[in-house]
Amino acid sequence: MRLTRSLIPTLKETPAEAQIASHRLMLRAGLVRQTAAGIYAWLPAGLRVLRNIGQVVREEQDAIGCQEVLMPTLQPADLWRQSGRYDAYGPEMLRVKDRHERDLLYGPTNEEMITDLLRQSVKSYRELPQMLYHIQWKFRDEVRPRFGVMRGREFLMKDAYSFDLDYAGAVLSYRRMMLAYMRTFQRLGVKAIPMVADTGPIGGDLSHEFIILAPTGESGVFFDAGFEEIDWLAADFDASKPEDLERFFTQMTSLYAATDEKHDAAAWAKVPADRRREGRGIEVGHIFYFGRKYSEPMGLTVAGPDGAQIIPEMGSYGIGVSRLVGAVIEASHDEAGIIWPDSIAPFRAAILNLKQGDATTGAICETLYAKLGANALYDDRDERAGVKFNDADLMGHPWQIVVGPRGAANGKVELKRRAGGERVELSVEDALARVLGA
RNA sequence: CGGGCAGUAGCGCAGCCUGGUAGCGCAUCAGUCUGGGGGACUGAGGGUCGUGGGUUCGAAUCCCGCCUGCCCGACCA
Numbered sequence: 083m084r085l086t087r088s089l090i091p092t093l094k095e096t097p098a099e100a101q102i103a104s105h106r107l108m109l110r111a112g113l114v115r116q117t118a119a120g121i122y123a124w125l126p127a128g129l130r131v132l133r134n135i136g137q138v139v140r141e142e143q144d145a146i147g148c149q150e151v152l153m154p155t156l157q158p159a160d161l162w163r164q165s166g167r168y169d170a171y172g173p174e175m176l177r178v179k180d181r182h183e184r185d186l187l188y189g190p191t192n193e194e195m196i197t198d199l200l201r202q203s204v205k206s207y208r209e210l211p212q213m214l215y216h217i218q219w220k221f222r223d224e225v226r227p228r229f230g231v232m233r234g235r236e237f238l239m240k241d242a243y244s245f246d247l248d249y250a251g252a253v254l255s256y257r258r259m260m261l262a263y264m265r266t267f268q269r270l271g272v273k274a275i276p277m278v279a280d281t282g283p284i285g286g287d288l289s290h291e292f293i294i295l296a297p298t299g300e301s302g303v304f305f306d307a308g309f310e311e312i313d314w315l316a317a318d319f320d321a322s323k324p325e326d327l328e329r330f331f332t333q334m335t336s337l338y339a340a341t342d343e344k345h346d347a348a349a350w351a352k353v354p355a356d357r358r359r360e361g362r363g364i365e366v367g368h369i370f371y372f373g374r375k376y377s378e379p380m381g382l383t384v385a386g387p388d389g390a391q392i393i394p395e396m397g398s399y400g401i402g403v404s405r406l407v408g409a410v411i412e413a414s415h416d417e418a419g420i421i422w423p424d425s426i427a428p429f430r431a432a433i434l435n436l437k438q439g440d441a442t443t444g445a446i447c448e449t450l451y452a453k454l455g456a457n458a459l460y461d462d463r464d465e466r467a468g469v470k471f472n473d474a475d476l477m478g479h480p481w482q483i484v485v486g487p488r489g490a491a492n493g494k495v496e497l498k499r500r501a502g503g504e505r506v507e508l509s510v511e512d513a514l515a516r517v518l519g520a
Numbered sequence: 521c522g523g524g525c526a527g528u529a530g531c532g533c534a535g536c537c538u539g540g541u542a543g544c545g546c547a548u549c550a551g552u553c554u555g556g557g558g559g560a561c562u563g564a565g566g567g568u569c570g571u572g573g574g575u576u577c578g579a580a581u582c583c584c585g586c587c588u589g590c591c592c593g594a595c596c597a
Contacts, residue, residue, distance in 0.1 A: 094546065095532050099590055225521065225595065239597065368597065402597045436556055468557040486556055
């Protein structure tokens with residue numbers, strides 16, 4: 083995109099309502115604008131990030147055989163009456179009536195709806211297991227929305243649901259999803275630590291929160307350094323092999339990790355001192371097994387091989403997609419602005435024409451822009467160099483290609499890496515190769 | 521939902537106490553100079569002072585109601 087043709091309204095000053103870094107930077111970098119408390123409009127650059135995160139999530143869900151669907155935001159209250167949650171859910175649920183006075187609700191989650199879908203379409207044990215997900219807007223009428231997009235009322239979430247014939251199958255689905263999550267978060271450029279979470283009335287050990295480390299995180303975390311050392315994209319765990327999933331899960335759960343609420347000083351003491359890591363974290367995902375909590379009351383059954391009806395075992399698996407935008411920024415920024423991981427940056431590179439109107443720099447910029455296309459944001463404004471440097475740092479493009487009259491005379495440009503700040507002078511071709519190759 | 525704070529130009533703020541036709545910085549627009557880390561000069565545009573009522577000759581300013589937003593707490597992906 084050409085910046086002169088884009089709606090990317092950067093702000094030099096911080097709006098008074100933004101307190102934490104990610105909120106401040108999202109407003110300043112022109113990613114979002116608030117519409118009402120906890121409700122945001124996503125501007126072009128912000129939407130690109132949101133979509134990029136969604137795409138990584140989607141690819142990793144697809145990779146474990148989880149199928150994408152898209153369920154509506156508005157749901158009939160009757161479905162929720164069947165599970166008993168219509169009355170159990172408090173004022174956090176946004177309830178509305180249609181013109182016929184029928185009760186509807188803006189979905190805060192989709193267990194009832196997905197259970198209903200399976201109930202309508204799955205009749206035999208041969209059709210299980212199934213795993214389905216969607217990426218959809220949710221609404222929870224939080225009493226006190228805050229921290230920008232991190233704790234909004236309207237939020238974009240990936241939620242997945244698994245249906246298995248028995249507990250052993252549900253365990254496999256759970257572990258498979260957990261492995262997908264480790265890969266997903268690594269691809270998003272953040273360190274996510276799975277922490278044992280409260281299982282409530284369900285019991286068991288199949289509930290984990292995924293917490294990414296950020297100094298401004300809402301809860302304190304304690305974990306074994308082992309979590310930071312594993313390269314999930316290279317690890318030899320095959321999600322289709324139960325024995326691999328077993329090995330994976332054992333490794334995961336053998337390492338200590340807990341939030342401050344569940345911190346166990348005795349267990350912590352057993353972790354070698356040089357492997358203890360403490361910090362703060364933000365919850366960006368949650369997976370849990372809940373058995374027949376919905377399938378049973380809602381009457382989801384399939385015929386077994388002997389003709390007996392089987393009530394499927396379910397689990398659900400969330401990732402806060404819009405929250406991740408804020409969380410990633412919390413985990414990756416400096417005084418100057420955002421530092422986007424390559425995988426989700428709105429633009430891979432910014433092209434900074436330091437002397438707009440100059441024939442030489444202009445020609446080089448146009449060449450770069452033609453080659454990079456949608457990967458690039460071309461700052462073609464008639465602004466001073468300093469303004470362009472500052473905005474590029476603020477917006478956090480992984481690469482900045484600086485085209486100034488000095489270098490341009492010799493066909494050189496300067497390539498700056500946002501993370502780390504190294505700059506090198508290169509030929510146009512070499513700069514392109516670096517940016518596209520990285 | 522309890523406690524606190526705040527709504528004045530796109531953003532950040534002053535003016536309010538002590539009522540008298542609305543101001544500063546940045547941003548925007550035009551022009552000139554400039555040109556590698558938010559530049560300079562000249563000129564210009566932009567405001568139902570959140571909203572409804574009250575007091576008054578006169579209200580951004582005083583009084584009452586309402587709405588909205590922010591912070592702390594309890595709650596949460």
